[in-house]
Amino acid sequence: MVRVEGVEPTKPHTFFGFIKKTYKKVTKLKIRREIANDIKDVKIQVREVKERYDRYKDVIGNTNARTEVDPRVLTMYTKISDLVGIEKSMDELTEMLSKGDDLSGQKLKVVSVVGFGGLGKTTLAKAVHDKLKKNFDCGGFVPVGQSPDTKKVLRDILLELDRELYKASATMDEWQLINQLQKFLVRKRYFFVMDDIWDIRTWEMIKCAFMDSHPESRLIMTTRIVDVATKAGGIYNMEPLSxxxxxxxxxxxxxxxxxxxxxxxxxxxxxxxxxxxxxxxxxxxxxxxxxxxxxxxxxxxxxxxxxxxxxxxxxxxxxxxxxxxxxxxxxxxxxxxxxxxxxxxxxxxxxxxxx
Structure with missing residues (x-):
């Protein structure tokens, strides 16, 4: 606007003022044309960016992944009889879960199943959970994911425990949900699987819901991140098939x-x-x-x-x-x-x- 309007007032009642005013009008037209061309160039670039995004969105990753069906869900419903080479891993993971009861009740027994994508962490955890869950008072299998909504994860845990409490928790904040879960799990032996945790902060938030729990309760966490598994403890490394x-x-x-x-x-x-x-x-x-x-x-x-x-x-x-x-x-x-x-x-x- 400064370039177009100028900073010095002109004197139109003199000959030189008339010349200067005419020159300024011509200059304004030129500057306005430049601005219009610049705006046109910006619009063209925006369209090009949009077209590039449409071409390459499948390559750079889907930003709407939360609304899509996760293909890993299918592995949760595979029959154990259809699985190959899982018996040894199930026995090893079951043995890790059965050791180290903390009779003082000060520490929750956690086993972290760690390995890169595609090794079958979810399948193994689900198989062990289905095999052992009858020995516990309550529990469940809760997917977490790479970019989780912590409030939703806590409500999903509550849904696995009590549907009525889940319905009543719609307006609760995270701390209220944690208090509700701690209260519900007092003196109960539970067995949960928290599947696919990607960062330590998410794990620490989820773990708060299981604090001061029954010493015979068990929790399996699956993750691709070694640091997360180390923080949780009890690491079980997934190995490729023979x-x-x-x-x-x-x-x-x-x-x-x-x-x-x-x-x-x-x-x-x-x-x-x-x-x-x-x-x-x-x-x-x-x-x-x-x-x-x-x-x-x-x-x-x-x-x-x-x-x-x-x-x-x-x-x-x-x-x-x-x-x-x-x-x-x-x-x-x-x-x-x-x-x-x-x-x-x-x-x-x-x-x-x-x-």
């Missing part, structure tokens, strides 16, 4: 458990696929789902396309979504490191440059 269990899971999904070992070529492609999956159940199930109904001759084509970038099926989209959670949580320097490693062909040994 080669034998990977093969069993693969053939169970592709052909009902019957391995086609008669074909050496088929066995060779299967071994390559399982090697690429690295014992991660989610990856094995995803690739096996792509191969169902395909001729064995086509399996090598699927292997060559593995990378979750050439398929539009639901299983591939769900796998990409689950694994992307871990990627987007990485600090920026590790993301850059992954970009550097992606320049090298598969199975090559990148050279570290000394600067």
């Amino acid at each position: 080669d034998d269990n990977s093969e069993i899971l693969f053939y169970t999904r592709t052909c009902g458990g019957e391995g086609l070992t008669s074909s050496n070529q088929h066995a060779e492609v299967t071994n390559k696929i399982l090697k690429k999956c690295g014992g991660v159940p989610l990856a094995i199930i995803t690739i096996a789902s792509l191969l169902v109904g395909k001729q064995s001759e086509d399996w090598s084509k699927v292997y060559d396309a593995i990378g979750f970038g050439h398929e539009d099926s639901e299983v591939v989209q769900n796998t990409r979504k689950i694994l992307s959670f871990s990627h987007y949580d990485l600090p920026s320097h590790l993301k850059t490191c992954l970009l550097y490693l992606s320049m090298f062909p598969e199975d090559s040994l990148p050279k570290v440059l000394s600067l």
